[in-house]
Amino acid sequence: MRTRLGALELTNPVMTAAGCGGTGRELARFFDLTKLGAFVTTSVMTQPRAGRPTPRVTETPSGLLTAMGLPGPGIDSFLERDLPFLAEQDVPVIVSVAGNSLEEYAEVARRLYDAPSVAAVEVNLAAPNVEDRGRMFGRLPGPAADVVRAVRVATRRDVPVLAKLAPDVGDLVTVALACVDSGADGLSLINTMAGSAIDADTMRPALTGVSGGLSGPAIRPVAVRCVYEVHAALPGTPIVGIGGVATGLDALEFVLAGACAVAVGSALFHDPTAAPRILRELEEALSVRRIAALADAVGLAHKPTGYVPPQIGPAPAGAGERARERPEEPKEKP
Amino acid sequence: MTLVAPAVAERFRPGQFVALAVGGEHTARLARRCFAVYEVKPDYGGTVELVFDHRGGADPGTGWLVGRRARDMVDMVGPLGRPFRLPRDPVSCLLVGGGPGAAALFALADTLRRRECRVHFLLADRSAPAVFGARSAQRIGDSAAVVTEDGSLGDTGTAGDVLPRVIEESGADVVYACGPTELLRAVSAVASRYGLPSQVSVEEFLQRTGACGTGLCMACVLPIVGDDGITRMVRACSDGPVLRGDRVRWGDLGTIPFDALGAPRALGGAL
Numbered sequence: 001m002r003t004r005l006g007a008l009e010l011t012n013p014v015m016t017a018a019g020c021g022g023t024g025r026e027l028a029r030f031f032d033l034t035k036l037g038a039f040v041t042t043s044v045m046t047q048p049r050a051g052r053p054t055p056r057v058t059e060t061p062s063g064l065l066t067a068m069g070l071p072g073p074g075i076d077s078f079l080e081r082d083l084p085f086l087a088e089q090d091v092p093v094i095v096s097v098a099g100n101s102l103e104e105y106a107e108v109a110r111r112l113y114d115a116p117s118v119a120a121v122e123v124n125l126a127a128p129n130v131e132d133r134g135r136m137f138g139r140l141p142g143p144a145a146d147v148v149r150a151v152r153v154a155t156r157r158d159v160p161v162l163a164k165l166a167p168d169v170g171d172l173v174t175v176a177l178a179c180v181d182s183g184a185d186g187l188s189l190i191n192t193m194a195g196s197a198i199d200a201d202t203m204r205p206a207l208t209g210v211s212g213g214l215s216g217p218a219i220r221p222v223a224v225r226c227v228y229e230v231h232a233a234l235p236g237t238p239i240v241g242i243g244g245v246a247t248g249l250d251a252l253e254f255v256l257a258g259a260c261a262v263a264v265g266s267a268l269f270h271d272p273t274a275a276p277r278i279l280r281e282l283e284e285a286l287s288v289r290r291i292a293a294l295a296d297a298v299g300l301a302h303k304p305t306g307y308v309p310p311q312i313g314p315a316p317a318g319a320g321e322r323a324r325e326r327p328e329e330p331k332e333k334p
Numbered sequence: 335m336t337l338v339a340p341a342v343a344e345r346f347r348p349g350q351f352v353a354l355a356v357g358g359e360h361t362a363r364l365a366r367r368c369f370a371v372y373e374v375k376p377d378y379g380g381t382v383e384l385v386f387d388h389r390g391g392a393d394p395g396t397g398w399l400v401g402r403r404a405r406d407m408v409d410m411v412g413p414l415g416r417p418f419r420l421p422r423d424p425v426s427c428l429l430v431g432g433g434p435g436a437a438a439l440f441a442l443a444d445t446l447r448r449r450e451c452r453v454h455f456l457l458a459d460r461s462a463p464a465v466f467g468a469r470s471a472q473r474i475g476d477s478a479a480v481v482t483e484d485g486s487l488g489d490t491g492t493a494g495d496v497l498p499r500v501i502e503e504s505g506a507d508v509v510y511a512c513g514p515t516e517l518l519r520a521v522s523a524v525a526s527r528y529g530l531p532s533q534v535s536v537e538e539f540l541q542r543t544g545a546c547g548t549g550l551c552m553a554c555v556l557p558i559v560g561d562d563g564i565t566r567m568v569r570a571c572s573d574g575p576v577l578r579g580d581r582v583r584w585g586d587l588g589t590i591p592f593d594a595l596g597a598p599r600a601l602g603g604a605l
Contacts, residue, residue: 010458020550020551021550022549022550022552026548026549026550026572027550029548030548047596048595049568049596049598050448050555050566050590050594050595050596050597051555051589051590052565052590053586053589053590053594054543054553054554054555054556054587055542055543055553055588056552056553056555057365057543057544057545057551057553059363059364059365059395059545060363061362062362062552063364063366064365065552066551068552069598071555071567071596072596073553089491125411166488208588211525216364217362217364244419250362266364267364268550269365269366269545269546269548269550270364270546270548271355271409272411272546272548272550311589317365
């Protein structure tokens with residue numbers, strides 16, 4: 001089930017979301033990383049960062065609220081230790097980059113220029129802009145476009161640049177347009193949404209950072225709305241759908257809204273084998289609907305009622321039953 | 335709670351833990367709950383036994399586990415984390431446990447016994463009902479001391495109060511501990527004073543802060559001093575839960591020490 005993100009062709013559309021796949025070593029214990037369409041790294045910055053103190057994750061209904069403070073090894077250690085490991089895994093590596101200033105983004109991108117195993121660069125536009133009172137770059141079209149341009153200039157022409165946007169903005173479509181105009185080859189939608197939780201026992205904020213990013217199925221409707229709106233405005237731009245993808249049908253929902261790939265985030269914390277399972281379920285969901293290629297399903301929700309997508313031959317007899325009978329992959333269950 | 339999980343039982347080594355999903359297949363609770371393993375048995379192809387205390391517990395996830403009945407299915411990942419390091423020679427080992435955390439020490443005691451080590455127990459908690467495994471400790475240990483804060487069982491006081499005496503009486507060469515953070519802190523301090531190596535399982539810290547148990551979510555970080563003297567924030571789940579007691583900066587748990595690698599101040603004020 002191949003798909004394309006600009007110049008980058010992926011063998012399948014299921015990727016990890018930035019910051020949710022660790023260094024790759026943690027996931028490699030649970031499944032072969034080649035089963036992923038692409039591995040997206042934790043956001044890499046110029047310097048190593050310890051992040052925020054604990055508690056930095058709290059459980060909310062159908063979601064997780066996290067205030068990590070972008071912990072990471074820094075570009076030197078990433079190039080020395082993490083990237084070589086991922087390169088050996090034979091999986092396309094999409095490096096998420098972040099910075100506190102325009103120069104830091106560009107610096108990280110420049111350092112990645114010579115690294116041969118980088119398949120694409122994802123620009124994390126939710127990083128706090130130190131020059132703008134710590135508000136995120138992706139909040140306004142201007143700063144978002146500046147960052148994307150800086151990274152685009154510092155990145156090899158054949159390596160696609162994806163802009164990852166958070167939904168907490170006035171007008172997401174305008175920000176998305178600005179990013180594409182300044183050189184983004186694709187968009188990753190969406191990053192976490194801002195939220196807070198108060199611990200009723202301690203009567204204090206549940207997170208050290210007070211507010212954090214909400215992820216998980218709780219934000220899926222918001223993410224699907226964002227993908228739908230942006231695909232309607234920019235139908236030719238590849239979109240990676242992110243936000244609460246936990247099953248193959250969730251992934252299909254994003255595809256129908258206009259995404260040509262999906263990234264799995266907090267579902268990996270709940271079920272480390274989620275990514276290959278979601279891919280399997282998505283393939284099944286497409287075959288039940290007699291859709292041969294993923295590309296035929298991308299943005300179908302935008303088509304008028306009654307539109308029939310290109311279909312594969314006669315309906316597979318009892319496709320639904322077969323899908324149900326297929327035994328689950330053995331899991332460590334008591 | 336006893337779970338039939340042959341693959342986990344087969345690979346388990348003392349000190350490792352398992353991560354359980356709570357709330358069933360369509361749960362709204364995404365975080366996993368991490369529990370130390372009490373023991374594994376070959377029954378039914380391999381079972382895993384866990385001990386947890388839900389009395390007065392506010393976590394509905396653990397409450398859900400308490401409500402499971404025989405033959406219910408539970409989603410478990412394991413064994414996870416690094417086990418206790420074992421001594422090469424038969425030495426005298428002191429195992430200090432607090433509350434349900436003491437459960438993790440019994441599988442260790444069995445393994446140490448097989449290596450012909452002498453095994454001494456010290457169990458501590460607030461009051462008699464909270465002390466786990468006092469009887470078993472007496473049965474399998476060369477010696478077993480119990481200390482409670484209210485004096486309802488054994489001596490009165492905390493583990494830290496009686497630890498020097500127990501170390502001297504048992505002639506311990508190495509100290510293992512699992513339980514509340516305060517207990518681990520006291521054990522590490524006393525062991526260092528006596529020049530003994532200490533291995534502590536930060537299971538309780540992991541339960542409180544962790545969300546996945548697999549190292550992916552990076553929620554359960556704590557400051558550890560490395561061989562090079564540099565403090566790093568490591569994950570309690572995948573770099574632990576067993577850590578060298580003298581390497582943990584107990585006073586700085588729940589903070590990012592200013593001299594830690596990547597600490598905000600080291601960056602020149604960013605964030």
